Amino acid sequence: MKGLFPAILVLNLACFPSIPAHASDAVEVPAGPFVMGDDADPDAAPRRELTLERFYIDSDETSNAEFAARFPRHAYPAGLDFHPATGMTWDEAREYCEQTGKRLPTEAEWEKAARGTDGGIYPWGNQAPKNPPHPYFSGLVTRRVGFQKYDVSPYGARGMAGSVWEWTADANRDGKKIARGGLWNLHLDYEHARAFEKIFAVPDRRFPFMGFRCARSD
Amino acid sequence: MRPFGLIRRRDFLARLISAVGALAVGWFKSPVRAWAGAGDFSGADFVGKTRAGRYEKFYVNYWRSLRRIRAETWALDVGGLCEAPRRFGLEELKALPAVTQTSRLKCVECWSAKAEWRGFRVPELEKLVRPLPSAVGVVFHCGDDYVEYLDRESLNNGRALLAYAMDGEPLTHEHGFPLRAVVPFKYGYKNPKAILRMEYVTEPLPGTWSKIGPYSVDGTILPGWDHPLDRGKVRRRIHGGEILD
Structure with a gap:
C-alpha cells in the first residue's frame, strides 16, 4: 500500500498535463508572410498573402478566474474558473488586455496564429474532425482552457476553431467588431469555424458565446 | 442446412438489433414523443402547432393545444x-x-x-x-x-x-x-x-x-x-x- 500513492501520483502527472495557471502563457508567432482569407467565403475573400512582424498571442482564451480578478462583477457558474470567460463587451476585453500590458490581436494576427503560414483550413490541418465538437444541446458548452487535444495551431495556440468566439481589435464598415474562431450552430448540431471565418458583433453587447485572448508585440 | 441456419441466425440477430435499437430510440426520443402526443385536442375551438395555410410563412409551435382564449x-x-x-x-x-x-x-x-x-x-x-x-x-x-x-x-x-x-x-x-x-x-x-x-x-x-x-x-x-x-x-x-x- 505504501507504494500505491507515489504510483498514483506518477500516473496522474503522466495522464494530465500541467494546467496553465493563466492564459498569459503566450506563444510566439515569427515575422513573415502567411496566407490570409478564402475566395469561397465572401466575408473572407480574397485569399491573399500578407506579411506581419513578430508578435505573441495567448496560448488560450482568457479564463473566468483571470477575468474576474480584474473585473470582480464578472459572474460565472461555480466550477468554471478555468473555462473561457464570456459575456464581456468589446471595451472590457480591450481594457483587460491593456491592464495586463497587452492588446487585442488584430484580425490578421489572429488568423496567422490559428492557421500558420500555408493557409490551412483549420488550426490542425485541412480535415474536419470526425467527431462533433459539441454535445447535442442548443446552448454553448465551453471547454476548460488548455485541454484541447486536436484544436492546436502550428504555433501551439489552443481552442481557435471551437469553444467560444473571440473579439479582435478590428471592425467592419458598419462599426461592428470582428470576432473569430468559435462554433457554428445548426439546430442541435455544431461545426468548427474555419480559420478564415468571422462573425460581426455589436461591441457594446454582451454575448454568452463571446470571449477573447490577448496579444502583444516586441 | 448450414446456409439456411446461417440466414436464420442472421435474421435473428437483425431482429434483435432492430428491437434493441427501437427501444433505445424510444428511450432517447421520449421528450419528443411526449410533445407529439400532447397536442391531441383538435377542432375549431382549439389551436396548436401548425404550418398550414398562412402559417407556412410563419410556423407556429405550441407545447399543447389550447382552447381559444376569449x-x-x-x-x-x-x-x-x-x-x-x-x-x-x-x-x-x-x-x-x-x-x-x-x-x-x-x-x-x-x-x-x-x-x-x-x-x-x-x-x-x-x-x-x-x-x-x-x-x-x-x-x-x-x-x-x-x-x-x-x-x-x-x-x-x-x-x-x-x-x-x-x-x-x-x-x-x-x-x-x-x-x-x-x-x-x-x-x-x-x-x-x-x-x-x-x-x-x-x-x-x-x-x-x-x-x-x-x-x-x-x-x-x-x-x-x-x-x-x-x-x-x-x-x-x-x-x-x-x-x-
Missing part, C-alpha cells in the same frame, strides 16, 4: 416578488405607451420568420408592479401549460416587447393571442405565447423545454445557420444575437 374573460396576473402585484385587462395593457418594431424570430429548429410587432416594453409594466430588488427574472405561465423563464436584464434591454399585435392586426390565436413575448435575440422557445401570468422570481429556472429537452436555459441565438421562411428557406450564416435583416 378576450373578455382573459386577464394578465403579474405577481411574485413585486411590491404591487395586480391583474390587468387587455385594454389596460393597450393603454400603456405602445411601440412598434420589426423583428425576426428564430426557432432553434433552424427556420426564422419576420413580422412587425406592436406592444409595450416591460419597464412600463414594471413601473406599475414595482419588482423587488431580489427579483432577477420572470417566469411566464402560458395558456398551453408552457412555462418559460426570462431574466430581467433581457426583458429590460430595449428590444424585448410584450406584443398584442402582429403585422397591423391583433395577434391570432396561433401566434399567441392576446399577449406574447417578443425577445428577438433569443430562440423562439424563449418567446412565450398566450401568456396568462408573470411571476417575478429570485433565481433562473429552466422552462418547459429546458427541463426535458436539450435546450439551454439562456437561449441566446448562437452564430450558425438560418433558413428564413420569407426567403425560400435559403440557408445563410447568422452571427449570433438578434438577426437584424
Whole structure:
C-alpha cells in the first residue's frame, strides 16, 4: 500500500498535463508572410498573402478566474474558473488586455496564429474532425482552457476553431467588431469555424458565446 | 442446412438489433414523443402547432393545444416578488405607451420568420408592479401549460416587447393571442405565447423545454445557420444575437 500513492501520483502527472495557471502563457508567432482569407467565403475573400512582424498571442482564451480578478462583477457558474470567460463587451476585453500590458490581436494576427503560414483550413490541418465538437444541446458548452487535444495551431495556440468566439481589435464598415474562431450552430448540431471565418458583433453587447485572448508585440 | 441456419441466425440477430435499437430510440426520443402526443385536442375551438395555410410563412409551435382564449374573460396576473402585484385587462395593457418594431424570430429548429410587432416594453409594466430588488427574472405561465423563464436584464434591454399585435392586426390565436413575448435575440422557445401570468422570481429556472429537452436555459441565438421562411428557406450564416435583416 505504501507504494500505491507515489504510483498514483506518477500516473496522474503522466495522464494530465500541467494546467496553465493563466492564459498569459503566450506563444510566439515569427515575422513573415502567411496566407490570409478564402475566395469561397465572401466575408473572407480574397485569399491573399500578407506579411506581419513578430508578435505573441495567448496560448488560450482568457479564463473566468483571470477575468474576474480584474473585473470582480464578472459572474460565472461555480466550477468554471478555468473555462473561457464570456459575456464581456468589446471595451472590457480591450481594457483587460491593456491592464495586463497587452492588446487585442488584430484580425490578421489572429488568423496567422490559428492557421500558420500555408493557409490551412483549420488550426490542425485541412480535415474536419470526425467527431462533433459539441454535445447535442442548443446552448454553448465551453471547454476548460488548455485541454484541447486536436484544436492546436502550428504555433501551439489552443481552442481557435471551437469553444467560444473571440473579439479582435478590428471592425467592419458598419462599426461592428470582428470576432473569430468559435462554433457554428445548426439546430442541435455544431461545426468548427474555419480559420478564415468571422462573425460581426455589436461591441457594446454582451454575448454568452463571446470571449477573447490577448496579444502583444516586441 | 448450414446456409439456411446461417440466414436464420442472421435474421435473428437483425431482429434483435432492430428491437434493441427501437427501444433505445424510444428511450432517447421520449421528450419528443411526449410533445407529439400532447397536442391531441383538435377542432375549431382549439389551436396548436401548425404550418398550414398562412402559417407556412410563419410556423407556429405550441407545447399543447389550447382552447381559444376569449378576450373578455382573459386577464394578465403579474405577481411574485413585486411590491404591487395586480391583474390587468387587455385594454389596460393597450393603454400603456405602445411601440412598434420589426423583428425576426428564430426557432432553434433552424427556420426564422419576420413580422412587425406592436406592444409595450416591460419597464412600463414594471413601473406599475414595482419588482423587488431580489427579483432577477420572470417566469411566464402560458395558456398551453408552457412555462418559460426570462431574466430581467433581457426583458429590460430595449428590444424585448410584450406584443398584442402582429403585422397591423391583433395577434391570432396561433401566434399567441392576446399577449406574447417578443425577445428577438433569443430562440423562439424563449418567446412565450398566450401568456396568462408573470411571476417575478429570485433565481433562473429552466422552462418547459429546458427541463426535458436539450435546450439551454439562456437561449441566446448562437452564430450558425438560418433558413428564413420569407426567403425560400435559403440557408445563410447568422452571427449570433438578434438577426437584424
